[in-house]
Amino acid sequence: MVSDIILEIDSVSKSFIITHNSSITDNHLLVLDSLDLIVECGKITALIGSNGAGKTTLFNIVSRLIDAEKGSITLYSESQEYNLFKYKPHQLASLGIGRLFQSSHIFEQMSIIDNLLIGYQYGSAEFPYANLYIPGKSREIDGRAKAKALEILKTIFGTDHYFWKQRNQVAGRLSYGQKRLLETARLMMGNYKLMLLDEPTAGISPPFRIEIGRLLEKMVHEMGVSVLLIEHNMHFVREHADICHFMHNGRDHVFGTPADVLGNEEVRRMYLGA
């Protein structure tokens, strides 16, 4: 059983303190209420729920950007267990956890190719002046990173794609959809085992949605990545997700196959508005 799971979220709670100007008493907004959730290996697990349900908050807790009040999160990777709460945010990438944010987090002042390269784990080749004291190794790693970035551009997008043609242009000029696509591609530069994708298709046109779906399938089926996917686009969920969880009142309210969850009476009433 354990071998099929990559991430186990165990009764995680989180509340925010909302201070009202008019009153002295603080209000606690309970966002996650002893939430349990499991992400299975090699699958796309969708997480759905109303705006403000706490989905992004959960991602922030897994990414260690904010602390939970109680509970635990365990990563299972290569027959090892990692208690994530013992790690700092910058250590998660080396554990194999990647993250796509809900808004564009592209480096606007950098070129398209640099935006990909920065997703590569350079290790010791990233020490200052590495090319002076480990010239061979740093040249080799640098070469591998560049080859990987060019390969992603060529094989995934093709040499007719603007990413290839404009690869040395600053990414700030890209449209929102292009930025999101580039950001998703950047995740493929790292050696991630689990990706947390926060609404990759929000604000994206249908052709781009198809393209992002294609990347997603490639990650899971060719690179062996497991995905936890926050989505509001139910077509996308139906098409790509293997399992679907509906979050409500800070808990994992209903889960099952996308068809089951989206067909569920309560989900339809509380979320889909039908």
Place this chain on the structure above:
Amino acid sequence: MNYLLHLSILFTLYACILLSTSLMAGLTNLITLAQAAFIGMGAYIGVWLMKGLGLPFILAIPIVLILTGITGLLLSLASVRLKGDYYILATIGFQSLVFSFLYNCDSITKGPMGIVGISLPSVFQSASHSYLYSGLVIGIAFVVFSVLSTLLVLRSPFGRVLKGIRENETTMLTLGRNPVTNKAIICFISSGLAGIAGIFYAGYIGYIDPTNFKLDFSVFILTAAIIGGMGNLTGPLAGSLFIVAVPEALRLLGLQVSHAANIQQIIYGLILIALMRFRPRGIAGEKSF
């Protein structure tokens, strides 16, 4: 001719200072007003190593680089808790601390009396302008060192990481980079380079006293760095050229020396305002403010 040599040496000195400033303020978001303190530390430590311990100039340089570098690294750790403007205040605090120490601990630093009789080693044995020529050769060596140190950072994966941190720390965290350590490293390099610029300054001018390394010098350095531009190589070099050229231009206009200093301040202020409005990257910089 001698005067031209002197101006060239000043250019090399400012180039070293602005290159070091650009590494910190240009490649990270740590705006600093303590650069004069690091130059002063470098000058005083260097002079003490040479005059007090009798070390040769060439050996004093790496020691100064490491000591001022470590100090800069420690100061950068304040940025973990103090963001943005608060960090600038912390650097001002550090700047004042160093100045007070240099000024008041006169048993060690000779206080306001200053230290005289410092000199650069001579590169040539018996040329007519040997002192200035030596100064220029050493200055060029310092600039080459600073330029290479900067270039190797700019063109490396490390430099890309710094630019990433400058734009968005949270993204860099999730991409597996620690902003604190990376900033600490670049602050080590930047402060170390400022420190060795200080030892060059002391050697060339031949005299140091604490008032050379006050807050207004730090402000001047940051202003010049912003005017020239930061985050690349050409910006700091353009800034240094500008610093050296403006007083000369004023002199050519026939202004009296007593007025020139004040007018210079006004000109810097006006240019800064104009640049912020029309050219936020400075004359030739990469980073926009």
